[in-house]
Amino acid sequence: MNLILTLRVLVNGVLFGTTYGIAAVGLSLIFGTMRIIFFAQGTFIIFFAYISYWLLTLLGIDPYLSLIIVIPASMLLGSALYYGIFKEAAANEDKNISLLLAIGLMYLMENFMLVVWTPDPRSVVTSYTTLVFRPFGIVIPFTRLTTLFIAVLTAAGVFIFLKKTLIGTAVRAASEDVVSTTLMGINPNWVNAVAFAIGIGLAGVAGVALATIYPFDPSYGFIFAIKALIALALGGIGNVYGALLGGILLGLIESLGSFYVGGGWADAISYGVFLLVLIFRPQGLFGGSIKKA
Amino acid sequence: MANQLLEVKSVDVFYGDVQALWEVSIQVEEGTIVALVGANGAGKTTLLKTISGINSAARGEILFSGEHLENLKPQNVVDRGIMHVPEGRRLFANLTVLENLRLGAYVPRARPFFAESLERSFTLFPVLQTRKNQKAGSLSGGEQQMLAIARALMGRPKLLMLDEPSLGLSPIFVKTIFELISTLNEQKATILLVEQNINQALKIAHQAYVLKTGKIVMSGAGNELLADEEIRKAYIGERVGRRQR
Numbered sequence: 001m002n003l004i005l006t007l008r009v010l011v012n013g014v015l016f017g018t019t020y021g022i023a024a025v026g027l028s029l030i031f032g033t034m035r036i037i038f039f040a041q042g043t044f045i046i047f048f049a050y051i052s053y054w055l056l057t058l059l060g061i062d063p064y065l066s067l068i069i070v071i072p073a074s075m076l077l078g079s080a081l082y083y084g085i086f087k088e089a090a091a092n093e094d095k096n097i098s099l100l101l102a103i104g105l106m107y108l109m110e111n112f113m114l115v116v117w118t119p120d121p122r123s124v125v126t127s128y129t130t131l132v133f134r135p136f137g138i139v140i141p142f143t144r145l146t147t148l149f150i151a152v153l154t155a156a157g158v159f160i161f162l163k164k165t166l167i168g169t170a171v172r173a174a175s176e177d178v179v180s181t182t183l184m185g186i187n188p189n190w191v192n193a194v195a196f197a198i199g200i201g202l203a204g205v206a207g208v209a210l211a212t213i214y215p216f217d218p219s220y221g222f223i224f225a226i227k228a229l230i231a232l233a234l235g236g237i238g239n240v241y242g243a244l245l246g247g248i249l250l251g252l253i254e255s256l257g258s259f260y261v262g263g264g265w266a267d268a269i270s271y272g273v274f275l276l277v278l279i280f281r282p283q284g285l286f287g288g289s290i291k292k293a
Numbered sequence: 294m295a296n297q298l299l300e301v302k303s304v305d306v307f308y309g310d311v312q313a314l315w316e317v318s319i320q321v322e323e324g325t326i327v328a329l330v331g332a333n334g335a336g337k338t339t340l341l342k343t344i345s346g347i348n349s350a351a352r353g354e355i356l357f358s359g360e361h362l363e364n365l366k367p368q369n370v371v372d373r374g375i376m377h378v379p380e381g382r383r384l385f386a387n388l389t390v391l392e393n394l395r396l397g398a399y400v401p402r403a404r405p406f407f408a409e410s411l412e413r414s415f416t417l418f419p420v421l422q423t424r425k426n427q428k429a430g431s432l433s434g435g436e437q438q439m440l441a442i443a444r445a446l447m448g449r450p451k452l453l454m455l456d457e458p459s460l461g462l463s464p465i466f467v468k469t470i471f472e473l474i475s476t477l478n479e480q481k482a483t484i485l486l487v488e489q490n491i492n493q494a495l496k497i498a499h500q501a502y503v504l505k506t507g508k509i510v511m512s513g514a515g516n517e518l519l520a521d522e523e524i525r526k527a528y529i530g531e532r533v534g535r536r537q538r
Contacts, residue, residue, distance in 0.1 A: 166395060166396075166399065169388065169392050169395060169396060170396060170399065172385070172387070172388060172392075173385040173388055173392075173396055176385045176386065176387060176388070177383050177385060179347065179367075179379075179383070180379065180383040180384075180385065181396070182346075182347075182366070182367035182368050182371075183345060183347075183367055183371065183376075183377050183379060183383070184368075184371065184396045184397060184399045184400075184444075184448070185368045185371030185372055185399050185400035185448065186368060186396070186399050187366075187368045188368075
Protein backbone atom coordinates (compact mmCIF):
# COMPACT_ATOMS: atom_id res chain seq x y z
CA MET A 1 0.00 0.00 0.00
CA ASN A 2 2.79 2.34 0.98
CA LEU A 3 4.59 1.48 -2.23
CA ILE A 4 1.51 2.31 -4.27
CA LEU A 5 1.22 5.63 -2.47
CA THR A 6 4.86 6.47 -3.10
CA LEU A 7 4.48 5.54 -6.74
CA ARG A 8 1.42 7.74 -6.96
CA VAL A 9 3.37 10.64 -5.50
CA LEU A 10 6.27 10.05 -7.89
CA VAL A 11 4.03 9.82 -10.94
CA ASN A 12 2.25 13.00 -9.95
CA GLY A 13 5.56 14.75 -9.47
CA VAL A 14 6.75 13.80 -12.93
CA LEU A 15 3.44 14.75 -14.49
CA PHE A 16 3.38 18.20 -12.94
CA GLY A 17 7.12 18.73 -13.30
CA THR A 18 6.90 18.52 -17.08
CA THR A 19 4.98 21.83 -17.04
CA TYR A 20 7.85 23.42 -15.11
CA GLY A 21 10.15 21.74 -17.61
CA ILE A 22 8.67 23.33 -20.74
CA ALA A 23 8.58 26.71 -19.02
CA ALA A 24 12.25 26.26 -18.09
CA VAL A 25 13.21 25.28 -21.66
CA GLY A 26 11.72 28.61 -22.79
CA LEU A 27 13.68 30.49 -20.11
CA SER A 28 16.83 28.65 -21.11
CA LEU A 29 16.49 29.55 -24.80
CA ILE A 30 15.89 33.23 -24.10
CA PHE A 31 18.75 33.26 -21.61
CA GLY A 32 20.99 31.59 -24.17
CA THR A 33 20.78 34.35 -26.74
CA MET A 34 19.74 37.38 -24.64
CA ARG A 35 21.71 36.63 -21.44
CA ILE A 36 18.77 37.60 -19.23
CA ILE A 37 16.37 35.67 -17.03
CA PHE A 38 13.05 36.46 -18.68
CA PHE A 39 10.99 36.99 -15.52
CA ALA A 40 7.77 37.60 -17.44
CA GLN A 41 7.74 33.97 -18.66
CA GLY A 42 5.48 32.80 -15.80
CA THR A 43 3.07 35.69 -16.29
CA PHE A 44 2.77 34.80 -19.96
CA ILE A 45 2.01 31.22 -18.98
CA ILE A 46 -0.89 32.46 -16.87
CA PHE A 47 -1.91 34.83 -19.65
CA PHE A 48 -2.23 31.91 -22.05
CA ALA A 49 -4.07 29.93 -19.40
CA TYR A 50 -6.63 32.78 -19.45
CA ILE A 51 -6.70 32.77 -23.23
CA SER A 52 -7.46 29.07 -23.15
CA TYR A 53 -10.14 29.78 -20.52
CA TRP A 54 -11.70 32.46 -22.75
CA LEU A 55 -11.57 30.31 -25.85
CA LEU A 56 -13.46 27.62 -23.90
CA THR A 57 -16.02 29.79 -22.11
CA LEU A 58 -16.70 32.31 -24.89
CA LEU A 59 -16.23 30.23 -28.02
CA GLY A 60 -16.53 26.70 -26.71
CA ILE A 61 -13.13 25.66 -28.04
CA ASP A 62 -11.63 22.67 -26.27
CA PRO A 63 -8.35 23.56 -24.47
CA TYR A 64 -6.29 20.95 -26.29
CA LEU A 65 -7.77 21.97 -29.61
CA SER A 66 -7.00 25.61 -28.71
CA LEU A 67 -3.28 24.78 -28.95
CA ILE A 68 -3.67 25.02 -32.71
CA ILE A 69 -4.47 28.72 -32.21
CA VAL A 70 -2.40 29.38 -29.09
CA ILE A 71 0.94 28.03 -30.37
CA PRO A 72 1.22 30.15 -33.53
CA ALA A 73 -0.33 33.17 -31.79
CA SER A 74 2.09 32.96 -28.86
CA MET A 75 5.09 32.55 -31.17
CA LEU A 76 4.00 35.59 -33.13
CA LEU A 77 3.54 37.51 -29.88
CA GLY A 78 7.03 36.41 -28.80
CA SER A 79 8.76 37.78 -31.87
CA ALA A 80 6.62 40.95 -31.71
CA LEU A 81 7.70 41.42 -28.08
CA TYR A 82 11.32 41.16 -29.13
CA TYR A 83 11.11 43.61 -32.00
CA GLY A 84 8.80 45.97 -30.12
CA ILE A 85 10.40 46.04 -26.67
CA PHE A 86 13.74 44.27 -26.44
CA LYS A 87 15.50 44.92 -29.73
CA GLU A 88 17.09 48.25 -28.78
CA ALA A 89 18.06 47.02 -25.32
CA ALA A 90 19.57 43.82 -26.73
CA ALA A 91 22.12 45.84 -28.70
CA ASN A 92 23.30 47.42 -25.44
CA GLU A 93 26.20 45.88 -23.55
CA ASP A 94 24.33 46.46 -20.30
CA LYS A 95 22.02 43.47 -19.88
CA ASN A 96 20.32 45.07 -16.85
CA ILE A 97 18.17 47.14 -19.19
CA SER A 98 16.71 44.03 -20.80
CA LEU A 99 16.25 42.47 -17.37
CA LEU A 100 14.38 45.51 -16.06
CA LEU A 101 12.21 45.52 -19.18
CA ALA A 102 11.32 41.89 -18.52
CA ILE A 103 10.38 42.65 -14.91
CA GLY A 104 8.37 45.69 -15.99
CA LEU A 105 6.59 43.61 -18.59
CA MET A 106 5.77 41.04 -15.91
CA TYR A 107 4.06 43.62 -13.68
CA LEU A 108 2.28 45.20 -16.62
CA MET A 109 0.87 41.85 -17.72
CA GLU A 110 -0.07 40.88 -14.18
CA ASN A 111 -2.05 44.09 -13.66
CA PHE A 112 -3.58 43.82 -17.08
CA MET A 113 -4.84 40.37 -16.17
CA LEU A 114 -6.16 41.64 -12.81
CA VAL A 115 -8.23 44.23 -14.64
CA VAL A 116 -9.53 41.90 -17.31
CA TRP A 117 -10.03 38.69 -15.32
CA THR A 118 -10.12 39.88 -11.65
CA PRO A 119 -8.02 38.29 -8.88
CA ASP A 120 -10.52 35.45 -8.44
CA PRO A 121 -9.10 32.08 -9.42
CA ARG A 122 -10.45 30.66 -12.65
CA SER A 123 -10.36 27.12 -13.88
CA VAL A 124 -10.92 25.40 -17.16
CA VAL A 125 -13.58 22.75 -16.65
CA THR A 126 -14.30 20.21 -19.37
CA SER A 127 -16.03 16.87 -19.56
CA TYR A 128 -12.71 15.12 -18.92
CA THR A 129 -11.42 17.29 -16.05
CA THR A 130 -12.30 14.66 -13.47
CA LEU A 131 -11.44 11.69 -15.64
CA VAL A 132 -8.81 9.47 -14.04
CA PHE A 133 -7.01 6.24 -14.89
CA ARG A 134 -6.15 3.73 -12.21
CA PRO A 135 -3.37 1.46 -13.45
CA PHE A 136 -2.19 -0.75 -10.54
CA GLY A 137 -4.04 1.46 -8.08
CA ILE A 138 -2.05 4.58 -9.04
CA VAL A 139 -4.43 7.44 -9.71
CA ILE A 140 -3.48 9.28 -12.89
CA PRO A 141 -5.72 12.15 -13.98
CA PHE A 142 -6.30 12.21 -17.73
CA THR A 143 -5.35 15.91 -17.98
CA ARG A 144 -1.97 15.34 -16.34
CA LEU A 145 -1.19 12.43 -18.59
CA THR A 146 -2.11 14.55 -21.61
CA THR A 147 0.12 17.30 -20.27
CA LEU A 148 3.02 14.87 -20.08
CA PHE A 149 2.32 13.78 -23.64
CA ILE A 150 2.15 17.38 -24.91
CA ALA A 151 5.30 18.35 -23.00
CA VAL A 152 7.28 15.45 -24.42
CA LEU A 153 6.10 16.23 -27.96
CA THR A 154 6.86 19.94 -27.56
CA ALA A 155 10.29 19.37 -26.08
CA ALA A 156 11.12 16.88 -28.83
CA GLY A 157 9.98 19.43 -31.41
CA VAL A 158 12.19 22.14 -29.92
CA PHE A 159 15.19 19.83 -29.65
CA ILE A 160 14.81 18.67 -33.26
CA PHE A 161 14.50 22.29 -34.38
CA LEU A 162 17.68 23.24 -32.49
CA LYS A 163 19.61 20.24 -33.76
CA LYS A 164 18.47 19.87 -37.35
CA THR A 165 17.70 23.30 -38.78
CA LEU A 166 20.22 25.95 -39.77
CA ILE A 167 18.50 28.67 -37.75
CA GLY A 168 18.28 26.29 -34.77
CA THR A 169 22.02 25.67 -35.07
CA ALA A 170 22.50 29.45 -35.21
CA VAL A 171 20.49 29.84 -31.98
CA ARG A 172 22.75 27.32 -30.23
CA ALA A 173 25.83 29.02 -31.66
CA ALA A 174 24.62 32.44 -30.46
CA SER A 175 24.19 31.08 -26.95
CA GLU A 176 27.92 30.30 -27.04
CA ASP A 177 29.30 33.40 -28.75
CA VAL A 178 27.07 36.12 -30.22
CA VAL A 179 29.95 38.13 -31.73
CA SER A 180 31.23 35.09 -33.53
CA THR A 181 27.78 34.43 -35.03
CA THR A 182 27.69 37.96 -36.44
CA LEU A 183 31.04 37.21 -38.09
CA MET A 184 29.24 34.34 -39.84
CA GLY A 185 26.75 36.87 -41.19
CA ILE A 186 24.01 35.87 -38.74
CA ASN A 187 21.76 38.75 -37.70
CA PRO A 188 21.57 38.71 -33.88
CA ASN A 189 18.07 40.24 -33.96
CA TRP A 190 16.80 37.35 -36.02
CA VAL A 191 18.28 34.81 -33.60
CA ASN A 192 16.89 36.66 -30.57
CA ALA A 193 13.47 36.91 -32.19
CA VAL A 194 13.46 33.16 -32.86
CA ALA A 195 14.45 32.47 -29.24
CA PHE A 196 11.63 34.74 -28.06
CA ALA A 197 9.13 33.15 -30.43
CA ILE A 198 9.94 29.69 -29.12
CA GLY A 199 10.18 30.86 -25.50
CA ILE A 200 6.74 32.49 -25.55
CA GLY A 201 5.43 29.63 -27.70
CA LEU A 202 6.43 27.29 -24.89
CA ALA A 203 4.68 29.60 -22.42
CA GLY A 204 1.57 29.14 -24.58
CA VAL A 205 1.82 25.36 -24.38
CA ALA A 206 2.55 25.43 -20.65
CA GLY A 207 -0.34 27.86 -20.06
CA VAL A 208 -2.90 25.65 -21.78
CA ALA A 209 -1.54 22.57 -20.01
CA LEU A 210 -1.65 24.33 -16.65
CA ALA A 211 -5.19 25.57 -17.21
CA THR A 212 -6.47 22.03 -17.64
CA ILE A 213 -4.88 20.91 -14.36
CA TYR A 214 -5.09 23.70 -11.80
CA PRO A 215 -7.17 26.75 -10.97
CA PHE A 216 -5.09 29.88 -11.60
CA ASP A 217 -5.09 33.61 -10.85
CA PRO A 218 -2.89 36.48 -12.14
CA SER A 219 -0.47 36.44 -9.19
CA TYR A 220 0.43 32.83 -9.90
CA GLY A 221 2.62 33.95 -12.83
CA PHE A 222 5.43 35.22 -10.66
CA ILE A 223 5.48 32.05 -8.59
CA PHE A 224 5.58 30.05 -11.79
CA ALA A 225 8.48 32.12 -13.12
CA ILE A 226 10.41 31.38 -9.92
CA LYS A 227 9.62 27.67 -10.25
CA ALA A 228 10.85 27.71 -13.84
CA LEU A 229 13.99 29.51 -12.66
CA ILE A 230 14.58 26.80 -10.03
CA ALA A 231 14.13 24.15 -12.74
CA LEU A 232 16.63 26.05 -14.87
CA ALA A 233 19.16 26.18 -12.05
CA LEU A 234 18.72 22.45 -11.35
CA GLY A 235 19.32 21.65 -15.00
CA GLY A 236 22.18 24.07 -15.46
CA ILE A 237 21.65 27.59 -16.76
CA GLY A 238 22.26 27.60 -20.49
CA ASN A 239 21.59 23.88 -20.84
CA VAL A 240 18.32 23.48 -22.80
CA TYR A 241 18.09 19.73 -22.31
CA GLY A 242 18.90 20.01 -18.62
CA ALA A 243 16.07 22.52 -18.19
CA LEU A 244 13.43 19.91 -19.03
CA LEU A 245 14.98 17.40 -16.63
CA GLY A 246 15.30 20.13 -14.00
CA GLY A 247 11.56 20.80 -14.28
CA ILE A 248 10.69 17.14 -13.82
CA LEU A 249 13.07 16.91 -10.88
CA LEU A 250 11.47 19.97 -9.28
CA GLY A 251 8.04 18.40 -9.75
CA LEU A 252 9.28 15.29 -7.97
CA ILE A 253 10.85 17.27 -5.12
CA GLU A 254 7.64 19.23 -4.55
CA SER A 255 5.45 16.19 -4.77
CA LEU A 256 7.59 14.16 -2.37
CA GLY A 257 8.05 17.15 -0.08
CA SER A 258 4.36 17.90 0.28
CA PHE A 259 3.54 14.24 0.83
CA TYR A 260 6.21 13.30 3.34
CA VAL A 261 6.83 16.62 5.07
CA GLY A 262 3.55 18.43 4.58
CA GLY A 263 1.81 20.55 1.96
CA GLY A 264 2.97 23.84 3.42
CA TRP A 265 6.59 22.78 3.15
CA ALA A 266 6.66 22.03 -0.56
CA ASP A 267 7.68 25.54 -1.59
CA ALA A 268 10.15 25.92 1.26
CA ILE A 269 11.81 22.68 0.23
CA SER A 270 12.06 23.65 -3.44
CA TYR A 271 13.55 27.06 -2.57
CA GLY A 272 15.96 25.33 -0.20
CA VAL A 273 17.06 22.97 -2.97
CA PHE A 274 17.42 25.99 -5.27
CA LEU A 275 19.82 27.68 -2.83
CA LEU A 276 21.79 24.50 -2.19
CA VAL A 277 22.23 23.89 -5.92
CA LEU A 278 23.32 27.47 -6.53
CA ILE A 279 25.83 27.28 -3.70
CA PHE A 280 27.29 23.84 -4.29
CA ARG A 281 26.62 23.07 -7.94
CA PRO A 282 26.03 26.32 -9.82
CA GLN A 283 26.64 24.58 -13.15
CA GLY A 284 23.51 22.47 -12.55
CA LEU A 285 23.06 18.80 -11.81
CA PHE A 286 23.36 17.44 -15.32
CA GLY A 287 26.99 17.94 -16.20
CA GLY A 288 26.66 21.00 -18.43
CA SER A 289 28.70 24.05 -17.60
CA ILE A 290 27.85 27.72 -17.30
CA LYS A 291 28.83 29.41 -20.52
CA LYS A 292 30.96 32.48 -20.36
CA ALA A 293 28.63 35.44 -20.70
CA MET B 294 46.71 51.62 -60.74
CA ALA B 295 46.18 48.06 -59.61
CA ASN B 296 42.76 46.83 -58.64
CA GLN B 297 42.30 47.67 -54.97
CA LEU B 298 39.82 45.34 -53.29
CA LEU B 299 39.94 47.08 -49.93
CA GLU B 300 40.86 50.66 -49.17
CA VAL B 301 41.00 52.00 -45.63
CA LYS B 302 41.36 55.77 -45.67
CA SER B 303 42.42 57.87 -42.66
CA VAL B 304 40.47 55.87 -40.13
CA ASP B 305 40.31 56.96 -36.48
CA VAL B 306 38.96 54.53 -33.89
CA PHE B 307 38.28 55.13 -30.21
CA TYR B 308 37.65 52.85 -27.25
CA GLY B 309 35.68 55.23 -25.08
CA ASP B 310 37.96 58.25 -24.73
CA VAL B 311 41.09 56.41 -25.75
CA GLN B 312 42.12 56.68 -29.36
CA ALA B 313 43.24 53.29 -30.67
CA LEU B 314 43.86 54.09 -34.35
CA TRP B 315 45.18 57.37 -35.80
CA GLU B 316 44.50 58.14 -39.45
CA VAL B 317 45.22 54.60 -40.52
CA SER B 318 45.23 53.99 -44.26
CA ILE B 319 45.90 50.67 -45.95
CA GLN B 320 45.18 49.15 -49.32
CA VAL B 321 44.66 45.53 -50.20
CA GLU B 322 45.11 44.67 -53.84
CA GLU B 323 43.05 41.83 -55.24
CA GLY B 324 44.86 38.50 -55.21
CA THR B 325 47.59 39.51 -52.77
CA ILE B 326 48.58 38.77 -49.21
CA VAL B 327 48.85 41.90 -47.09
CA ALA B 328 50.38 41.63 -43.64
CA LEU B 329 49.78 43.91 -40.66
CA VAL B 330 52.64 43.62 -38.22
CA GLY B 331 53.64 45.35 -35.04
CA ALA B 332 53.87 44.82 -31.31
CA ASN B 333 51.05 43.85 -28.98
CA GLY B 334 48.55 46.65 -28.56
CA ALA B 335 49.65 48.41 -31.76
CA GLY B 336 46.09 48.30 -33.09
CA LYS B 337 46.25 45.42 -35.57
CA THR B 338 43.24 43.57 -34.16
CA THR B 339 41.37 46.85 -33.77
CA LEU B 340 41.83 47.55 -37.47
CA LEU B 341 40.46 44.14 -38.47
CA LYS B 342 37.51 44.58 -36.11
CA THR B 343 36.83 47.99 -37.61
CA ILE B 344 36.81 46.58 -41.13
CA SER B 345 34.44 43.80 -40.13
CA GLY B 346 32.11 46.22 -38.33
CA ILE B 347 32.61 45.06 -34.72
CA ASN B 348 34.27 48.41 -33.94
CA SER B 349 33.10 51.57 -35.59
CA ALA B 350 35.31 54.23 -37.11
CA ALA B 351 34.91 57.74 -35.73
CA ARG B 352 36.38 59.22 -38.91
CA GLY B 353 37.60 57.98 -42.25
CA GLU B 354 36.38 55.68 -44.97
CA ILE B 355 36.48 51.96 -45.60
CA LEU B 356 35.84 51.00 -49.20
CA PHE B 357 35.36 47.43 -50.36
CA SER B 358 35.14 47.07 -54.14
CA GLY B 359 34.29 50.77 -54.07
CA GLU B 360 31.41 50.29 -51.62
CA HIS B 361 31.37 52.00 -48.21
CA LEU B 362 31.55 49.67 -45.21
CA GLU B 363 31.97 52.09 -42.34
CA ASN B 364 28.36 52.10 -41.19
CA LEU B 365 27.54 48.48 -41.82
CA LYS B 366 26.83 45.93 -39.10
CA PRO B 367 29.16 42.87 -38.95
CA GLN B 368 26.56 40.55 -40.50
CA ASN B 369 26.20 42.92 -43.48
CA VAL B 370 29.96 43.15 -43.95
CA VAL B 371 30.04 39.34 -44.18
CA ASP B 372 27.29 39.58 -46.76
CA ARG B 373 29.54 41.80 -48.91
CA GLY B 374 32.22 39.10 -48.96
CA ILE B 375 34.61 39.66 -46.06
CA MET B 376 35.20 36.78 -43.68
CA HIS B 377 37.08 37.51 -40.47
CA VAL B 378 38.79 34.74 -38.51
CA PRO B 379 39.06 36.44 -35.13
CA GLU B 380 41.86 36.21 -32.63
CA GLY B 381 41.41 33.14 -30.46
CA ARG B 382 39.39 31.50 -33.26
CA ARG B 383 36.04 31.79 -31.45
CA LEU B 384 34.69 28.48 -32.63
CA PHE B 385 31.37 27.22 -31.34
CA ALA B 386 32.94 24.68 -28.99
CA ASN B 387 29.76 22.73 -28.22
CA LEU B 388 28.78 22.46 -31.87
CA THR B 389 30.21 19.76 -34.09
CA VAL B 390 32.84 20.45 -36.74
CA LEU B 391 30.17 20.06 -39.42
CA GLU B 392 27.78 22.46 -37.65
CA ASN B 393 30.54 25.05 -37.40
CA LEU B 394 31.17 24.70 -41.12
CA ARG B 395 27.45 24.91 -41.89
CA LEU B 396 27.24 28.23 -40.07
CA GLY B 397 30.27 29.44 -42.02
CA ALA B 398 28.13 29.12 -45.14
CA TYR B 399 25.14 30.85 -43.49
CA VAL B 400 24.98 33.94 -45.72
CA PRO B 401 22.59 33.68 -48.70
CA ARG B 402 25.53 34.36 -51.04
CA ALA B 403 27.35 31.21 -49.84
CA ARG B 404 24.55 28.89 -48.76
CA PRO B 405 23.70 27.42 -52.18
CA PHE B 406 27.34 26.35 -52.57
CA PHE B 407 27.49 24.53 -49.24
CA ALA B 408 28.22 21.05 -50.66
CA GLU B 409 30.88 22.37 -53.01
CA SER B 410 32.55 24.48 -50.29
CA LEU B 411 32.44 21.57 -47.87
CA GLU B 412 34.23 19.33 -50.33
CA ARG B 413 36.91 21.98 -50.80
CA SER B 414 37.34 22.34 -47.03
CA PHE B 415 37.71 18.60 -46.61
CA THR B 416 40.25 18.49 -49.44
CA LEU B 417 42.27 21.27 -47.81
CA PHE B 418 41.88 19.80 -44.30
CA PRO B 419 41.31 16.04 -44.46
CA VAL B 420 41.47 15.86 -40.67
CA LEU B 421 38.24 17.87 -40.44
CA GLN B 422 36.43 15.23 -42.47
CA THR B 423 37.48 12.48 -40.10
CA ARG B 424 36.39 14.60 -37.14
CA LYS B 425 33.27 16.12 -38.67
CA ASN B 426 30.87 14.80 -36.02
CA GLN B 427 33.14 15.66 -33.10
CA LYS B 428 32.56 18.77 -31.03
CA ALA B 429 34.81 21.63 -32.11
CA GLY B 430 35.97 22.08 -28.51
CA SER B 431 37.48 18.59 -28.54
CA LEU B 432 39.93 19.36 -31.37
CA SER B 433 43.59 20.19 -30.78
CA GLY B 434 44.72 23.81 -31.08
CA GLY B 435 46.06 23.31 -34.59
CA GLU B 436 42.93 21.51 -35.73
CA GLN B 437 40.80 24.29 -34.24
CA GLN B 438 42.74 26.86 -36.24
CA MET B 439 42.17 24.80 -39.38
CA LEU B 440 38.47 24.63 -38.59
CA ALA B 441 38.34 28.39 -38.00
CA ILE B 442 39.91 29.02 -41.41
CA ALA B 443 37.77 26.37 -43.09
CA ARG B 444 34.65 27.89 -41.51
CA ALA B 445 35.56 31.29 -42.94
CA LEU B 446 36.23 29.78 -46.38
CA MET B 447 32.72 28.26 -46.31
CA GLY B 448 31.47 31.83 -46.60
CA ARG B 449 33.22 32.12 -50.00
CA PRO B 450 35.06 35.31 -49.04
CA LYS B 451 36.41 37.79 -51.54
CA LEU B 452 38.66 38.94 -48.70
CA LEU B 453 39.85 36.66 -45.91
CA MET B 454 41.08 38.37 -42.73
CA LEU B 455 43.15 36.24 -40.38
CA ASP B 456 43.96 37.49 -36.89
CA GLU B 457 47.00 35.77 -35.39
CA PRO B 458 46.41 32.38 -37.02
CA SER B 459 49.68 30.97 -35.68
CA LEU B 460 49.23 32.11 -32.08
CA GLY B 461 49.67 29.34 -29.56
CA LEU B 462 50.37 26.63 -32.12
CA SER B 463 53.23 24.15 -32.16
CA PRO B 464 56.05 24.91 -34.67
CA ILE B 465 54.80 22.18 -37.01
CA PHE B 466 51.32 23.68 -37.12
CA VAL B 467 52.74 27.18 -37.55
CA LYS B 468 54.52 25.94 -40.68
CA THR B 469 51.34 24.22 -41.90
CA ILE B 470 49.29 27.38 -41.41
CA PHE B 471 51.73 29.58 -43.32
CA GLU B 472 51.93 27.04 -46.14
CA LEU B 473 48.16 26.99 -46.22
CA ILE B 474 47.96 30.77 -46.47
CA SER B 475 50.32 30.66 -49.46
CA THR B 476 48.31 27.85 -51.05
CA LEU B 477 45.06 29.78 -50.63
CA ASN B 478 46.69 32.80 -52.20
CA GLU B 479 47.85 30.71 -55.17
CA GLN B 480 44.19 29.78 -55.57
CA LYS B 481 43.45 33.50 -56.01
CA ALA B 482 42.39 34.30 -52.44
CA THR B 483 43.01 37.82 -51.16
CA ILE B 484 44.24 37.74 -47.58
CA LEU B 485 44.72 40.38 -44.90
CA LEU B 486 46.94 38.83 -42.27
CA VAL B 487 47.66 40.02 -38.73
CA GLU B 488 50.67 38.29 -37.24
CA GLN B 489 53.10 38.53 -34.37
CA ASN B 490 55.25 35.99 -36.18
CA ILE B 491 56.80 38.81 -38.18
CA ASN B 492 59.50 36.95 -40.10
CA GLN B 493 57.11 34.35 -41.44
CA ALA B 494 54.42 36.92 -42.22
CA LEU B 495 56.76 39.23 -44.12
CA LYS B 496 58.14 36.29 -46.11
CA ILE B 497 54.79 35.45 -47.67
CA ALA B 498 53.28 38.95 -47.81
CA HIS B 499 53.24 40.94 -51.04
CA GLN B 500 52.65 44.11 -49.11
CA ALA B 501 53.05 44.85 -45.43
CA TYR B 502 52.18 47.64 -43.01
CA VAL B 503 53.89 48.22 -39.70
CA LEU B 504 51.64 49.53 -36.95
CA LYS B 505 52.97 51.20 -33.84
CA THR B 506 50.72 52.60 -31.09
CA GLY B 507 47.81 53.00 -33.47
CA LYS B 508 49.66 54.54 -36.39
CA ILE B 509 51.03 53.16 -39.63
CA VAL B 510 54.75 53.88 -39.36
CA MET B 511 56.05 51.99 -42.37
CA SER B 512 54.83 50.11 -45.39
CA GLY B 513 56.33 48.32 -48.32
CA ALA B 514 56.77 44.97 -49.99
CA GLY B 515 57.11 42.16 -47.45
CA ASN B 516 60.61 41.07 -48.42
CA GLU B 517 61.85 44.69 -48.51
CA LEU B 518 60.75 45.26 -44.93
CA LEU B 519 62.23 41.93 -44.00
CA ALA B 520 65.59 42.88 -45.52
CA ASP B 521 65.78 46.36 -44.03
CA GLU B 522 67.83 46.09 -40.89
CA GLU B 523 66.97 49.61 -39.73
CA ILE B 524 63.26 48.98 -39.94
CA ARG B 525 63.63 45.76 -38.10
CA LYS B 526 65.42 47.47 -35.27
CA ALA B 527 63.22 50.52 -35.13
CA TYR B 528 59.73 49.17 -35.52
CA ILE B 529 59.76 45.45 -35.24
CA GLY B 530 62.82 45.57 -33.11
CA GLU B 531 62.99 43.27 -30.21
CA ARG B 532 60.50 40.82 -31.64
CA VAL B 533 62.57 39.75 -34.64
CA GLY B 534 64.52 36.59 -34.13
CA ARG B 535 62.99 35.99 -30.76
CA ARG B 536 61.27 32.69 -30.43
CA GLN B 537 57.52 33.04 -30.83
CA ARG B 538 55.32 31.99 -28.00
